Amino acid sequence: MKMRGLPGKIGFALSVFALISPAILVFLWMLSLAFKNEVDNTAFPPVFIPNPPTLDNFRAVFEKNNFFHYAWNSIIVSFTATGLALLLGVPAGFGIAKSKASKAAALIMIARVTPGLSYLIPLFLIFQWLGLTGTLTPIIITHLVITVPIVVWVMIGFFEGLPAELEEAALVDGATIWQAFRFVALPLARPGVTVAMILSFIFSWNNFIFGVVLAGRTTRTLPVAVYNVLTFEQISWGPLAAAALLVTAPVLLLTLLMQKEIVAGLTAGGVKGG
């Protein structure tokens, strides 16, 4: 479809701008709040551009809170949950795609459909009974509820798209099914593994609901820590915005750098965590 003439082009440019401006405005306001001093943050009419920009808010986040500790918790939880999900989910995606077991795939989709809270009640009681509360283990296990379905779902799509001839050639040459998976299918599906890994990591990193129920004082992940510690112990906007920015910055950078992979994965799977 071609646009007719200059007015059409300008109108189109304006509508694209209108579509992306809400996203730009919220993130710019987040930056503005994070880099302004406290007086400017509560000024009315609001000050838009930090002048001069200050790092005090970030200093406050690091000095007054155990930010690095919570960041470390988040890193351990998200990397472990993603690693385990790849270990279990990539072969499962291969198996389901090759045997065309759509019922198994539907079962996985149930995890996508049900509210996260519904697993939490029984799992919470089981973890209490096992004495695991107060460690990161319960949080990692519950994050698998998000990461495993994402990985399986993305990988089914990729393995279905691979030409079957190559593996069959390997099987005819006497390879076992495991070798056909390990040395033929897996290397070909590497882009799919990358997509699955990125999405699973992001949605695990962003997850809030599991942590807010299961995490104790020392086992909070970053989103929970920002909500619990900062909102209650200090109401000032600057440090709060700075902390919010620090929590979401890794995810935003990953999205900007890997946008092609992320778009491919999301389009295929309709994936979302929690």
Added chain:
Amino acid sequence: MSATLAVAAAQAKTKTSNYARIYWPFVVPAGLLVFAIIIAPWVFTLIMSVHEWKVGEDPAFVGLENYIRLFNDSRFQWAILRTVYFTTLAVLFPMVLGIAAAVCFHKNFPFRGLARTIFILPMMATPVAVALVWTMMFHPQLGVLNYLLTSIGLPASEWSYNAVSVIPTLVLVETWQWTPLVMLIVLGGLASLPQDPYEAAKLDGASSWQMFRHITLPLVWPHIIVALVIRTIDALKAFDTIFVISNGGPGTASETLNIFLYQTAFAYYNMGYASAITVVFFILIMLVSLVLFSARQKTTFQ
């Protein structure tokens, strides 16, 4: 002769069962995990839902009493109504905007990749982080949104601090956050469209609106339905932004089903009752997805 037949039969048998059987060991580890953290908790929830059970006490079997109590609980009824209200709006706006955005991003224009990436940032950003920023923007006295409204001559709003405006406010955030997912699913549909019908229509002198209405819309209809189902389910179980921005308040003005469930389970530790809510919630979500999917089977876009 019979030996060769037997061999052929055996071969045929392995051939047919080949694909069904050989691959199952690949699925077993993930299957066990799914059983342990998804299926088993579900069975446990069903059992708990017929017990009266507060954390720290012994469970007592009460039959269907939790369910009977639930349907007479006005807080539950209100939660259902609010969930329906929130979901209707939080499906409608992202669907309309998402389809419009998909049509825009389907065209070629300079910096399309960058614009698309910026557009999907809201759905990738940590929900708690953006919800906190929105909360600061909604502040009735110091928030930037009221400044912007009043500076263009519109009346200020109390946003999430007022019982009437809280749900529309939460819908605004939900729309901001999840329109990109609708856009991506519909864009995927648009990318797979054939080009021939458009060329034929152009030769016949069709306008671009006519082409959209009579070619594009019917062809991407299945993708729109998929987006609709996913958006509806996500809106029904929305939690993070509501929890952070209003926590069900002011009062209980924005207490949706999911927030009510959270309060029952983890503020009152009333696990039996909460399990009954979970079961009803799950049935509700399943019913809605089934209805929407059967709508997809029956209706084609006219």
